[in-house]
Amino acid sequence: MVSAPAWIGELARYAxxxxxxxxxxxxxxxxxxxxxxxxxxxxxxxxxTTSFTLDHVKTLWxxxxxxxxxxxxxxxxxxxxxxxxxxxxxxxxLARYVFPGRDAxxxxxxxxxxxxxxxxxxxxxxxxxxxxxxxxxxxxxLAHTAMALPFVVIITGSIFGGIPRDLEEAGMIxxxxxxxxxxxxxxxxAAPGLTAAGMFTFLLSWNEVFMASVxxxxxxxLPAFILNSAFxxxxxxxxxxxxxxxxxPALVFMFxxxxxLVTMWAMAAR
Amino acid sequence: MPLSSLLQxxxxxxxxxxxxTILYLAVFIAYPIIDSFRIAFVKNGSISFEAVDFLLYSPLxxxxxxxxxxxxLAILVIPTETLLALxxxxxxxxxxxxxDAVIYVLVMPLAxxxxxxxxxxxxxxxxxxxxxxxxxxxxxxxxxxxxxxYENRWLTFLAVYLAEVWRSTxxxxxxxxxxxxxxxxxxxxAAEVFxxxxxxxxxxxxxxxxxxxxxxxxxxxxxxxxxxxxxxWILAGRDIPVLAGEAYYSIVELHKYDVAALYAxxxxxxxxxxxxxxxxxxxxxxxx
Numbered sequence: 001m002v003s004a005p006a007w008i009g010e011l012a013r014y015a016x017x018x019x020x021x022x023x024x025x026x027x028x029x030x031x032x033x034x035x036x037x038x039x040x041x042x043x044x045x046x047x048x049t050t051s052f053t054l055d056h057v058k059t060l061w062x063x064x065x066x067x068x069x070x071x072x073x074x075x076x077x078x079x080x081x082x083x084x085x086x087x088x089x090x091x092x093x094l095a096r097y098v099f100p101g102r103d104a105x106x107x108x109x110x111x112x113x114x115x116x117x118x119x120x121x122x123x124x125x126x127x128x129x130x131x132x133x134x135x136x137x138x139x140x141x142l143a144h145t146a147m148a149l150p151f152v153v154i155i156t157g158s159i160f161g162g163i164p165r166d167l168e169e170a171g172m173i174x175x176x177x178x179x180x181x182x183x184x185x186x187x188x189x190a191a192p193g194l195t196a197a198g199m200f201t202f203l204l205s206w207n208e209v210f211m212a213s214v215x216x217x218x219x220x221x222l223p224a225f226i227l228n229s230a231f232x233x234x235x236x237x238x239x240x241x242x243x244x245x246x247x248x249p250a251l252v253f254m255f256x257x258x259x260x261l262v263t264m265w266a267m268a269a270r
Numbered sequence: 271m272p273l274s275s276l277l278q279x280x281x282x283x284x285x286x287x288x289x290x291t292i293l294y295l296a297v298f299i300a301y302p303i304i305d306s307f308r309i310a311f312v313k314n315g316s317i318s319f320e321a322v323d324f325l326l327y328s329p330l331x332x333x334x335x336x337x338x339x340x341x342x343l344a345i346l347v348i349p350t351e352t353l354l355a356l357x358x359x360x361x362x363x364x365x366x367x368x369x370d371a372v373i374y375v376l377v378m379p380l381a382x383x384x385x386x387x388x389x390x391x392x393x394x395x396x397x398x399x400x401x402x403x404x405x406x407x408x409x410x411x412x413x414x415x416x417x418x419x420y421e422n423r424w425l426t427f428l429a430v431y432l433a434e435v436w437r438s439t440x441x442x443x444x445x446x447x448x449x450x451x452x453x454x455x456x457x458x459x460a461a462e463v464f465x466x467x468x469x470x471x472x473x474x475x476x477x478x479x480x481x482x483x484x485x486x487x488x489x490x491x492x493x494x495x496x497x498x499x500x501x502x503w504i505l506a507g508r509d510i511p512v513l514a515g516e517a518y519y520s521i522v523e524l525h526k527y528d529v530a531a532l533y534a535x536x537x538x539x540x541x542x543x544x545x546x547x548x549x550x551x552x553x554x555x556x557x558x
Binding site (some may be wrong): 028098127150226242251 | 358534
C-alpha cells in the first residue's frame with residue numbers, strides 16, 4: 001500500500017483543527033455581534049452589521065438585569081466564601097494526613113458529586129420555605145455551596161498535595177507553630193492555585209440556572225432572570241444581549257486563569 | 271488522654287478538619303435525597319402514590335417522552351463528543367505554532383453556562399439567525415428553515431443536539447487531553463514516523479493508553495446527560511421534554527412538589543446506577 005505524502009496528513013490535521021476551532025468560535029462571535037446589532041439590521045437580510053447599538057443591553061438593564069447581575073456576583077462570592085471556609089481545612093487534611101478511613105471519606109465526598117443539584121432542589125425549596133430562606137441570596141449560596149464544596153475539597157487537596165512537605169517541616173524546625181506554618185508557608189505557595197480554584201467555584205455558581213430559578217422569585221440572579229424574564233421577550237437581539245452579559249465574566253475568567261484551565265477542569269470534572 | 275495530646279493525634283486532627291465538609295454534605299445532599307422520598311410518597315402522614323399516578327397517567331405529564339428524549343440525546347451526543355474529542359487529542363499530540371491557542375479555544379465552552387449555550391445557538395438557528403441568513407444570501411434556500419416549534423420537532427431536536435455537542439465536547443476533551451499528557455509521547459511520535467494510519471493510532475495506541483481517562487469522561491458525560499436542562503428549555507421548551515425540564519415545569523408551573531420530587535428521585539437513581547461504576551473506576555484512578 002502506498003501511503004499518502006506527509007503533507008496531505010499535515011494539511012488534514014490543520015484543516016480539521018481549523019474546522020473545530022471555527023465550530024466553537026463562530027456561534028460565540030455571532031451571538032456577541034447580534035447582541036449589539038440594531039433591530040432594523042437584524043430583521044433585514046444582512047448577515048453582519050456595520051453599525052452597533054447598546055440599546056439591547058440598556059433595555060435589559062432597565063428590565064432588571066443590572067440588579068440581577070449584582071445578585072449573581074453576591075451569590076457567587078458567598079458561595080466561594082462559604083465553600084472555601086468549610087472545604088479548605090478538609091482539603092488540607094486529605095493532602096497531609098494519612099488516617100484510617102481517608103480513602104473512604106474521599107470517595108464519599110466524590111460520590112456526592114454524582115447527584116446533580118436538581119436532585120436536592122425540591123427538598124431544599126421546602127426546607128427553605130419553612131426557614132424563611134426562600135428567595136434569599138444566602139439561601140441560594142447555601143445550595144450552590146452544596147454543589148461546590150466537594151469540588152473545593154478535592155481540588156484544594158490536590159493543590160496542597162503539590163506543595164513539598166519539606167518546606168513545612170523546615171518551618172517547624174525554625175519554631176513556627178503548625179497554624180503559622182500553614183499561614184506563612186503553605187498558604188502563600190498555594191495561593192495561585194487557590195485563586196484559580198476560587199474563580200472556578202465562582203463560575204460554578206454564576207452559571208447555575210436550575211436552582212437559581214427555583215429558589216429565587218423576586219431576588220432573581222442573572223441566569224434566573226434570563227430564563228424567566230429576558231427570555232419572554234420576542235425581540236431576539238435582547239436575548240443575545242442577555243447571553244453576552246452571562247458569558248462576560250466567564251470570558252474574563254478564561255483569560256485570567258488560562259494557565260490552569262486544562263488541569264483545573266480535568267480535576268473539576270472529576 | 272488529655273485534650274492537648276488528643277489534638278496532636280493526626281487522626282483526630284484530620285477528622286476535625288474534615289468534619290465541616292462531612293456535616294454540610296450530610297445536611298445539604300444526603301438529607302435532601304432522603305427527604306425527596308418523603309415528599310414524593312408521604313401525604314398527611316400516610317403512604318400515597320398520587321405523584322406516581324400523576325407522573326404515569328396524567329395528560330399533563332410527559333414522563334415517558336422525557337425519559338425517551340433524555341436517553342436519545344445521551345445516545346447521540348456522547349459518541350459524537352467522544353469521537354470529536356479523541357480526534358482533537360490525537361491531532362494535538364504534536365507541538366506546532368498556535369497549539370496552545372487551539373487548546374484554549376476547545377476548552378472555552380466549559381466556562382459558559384448551558385443557558386448561554388442555548389441562547390448562543392438560538393442566535394445561529396432562528397428564522398433571522400446566522401445560518402438562515404447565510405444560506406439565503408448564498409441562494410441555497412429561498413425560505414428560512416424553521417428550526418423551532420412543535421411541528422418542527424426533529425429540527426428542534428437537531429438544534430438541541432448541535433448545541434449540546436458544541437457545549438460539552440469540551441468536558442470530554444479536557445479529561446482526555448489531561449490524561450493524554452501523562453502518556454509517553456515517544457510512542458506516538460514513533461507511530462507517526464512509521465506512518466501509522468489514523469485508525470491504528472486511535473485503536474491501538476491512544477485508546478488503550480488513556481483508558482482510565484476515557485472511562486472517566488464517559489461516566490461524567492453520562493451523569494451530566496441526566497441533568498440536561500437549560501439548552502433544551504431555551505431551544506425547545508417542552509416540545510422536547512427531558513427529565514430535568516419536567517422537574518422544573520412541575521415546580522414552577524404546576525407547583526406539584528411531589529411530582530418534582532419524584533423526578534428528582536428518578537434522576538438520582540439513574541445517577542446512582544451510573545455512579546456505582548463511577549466510584550469503582552475512581553477507586554482505581556483517583557486514589558493513588
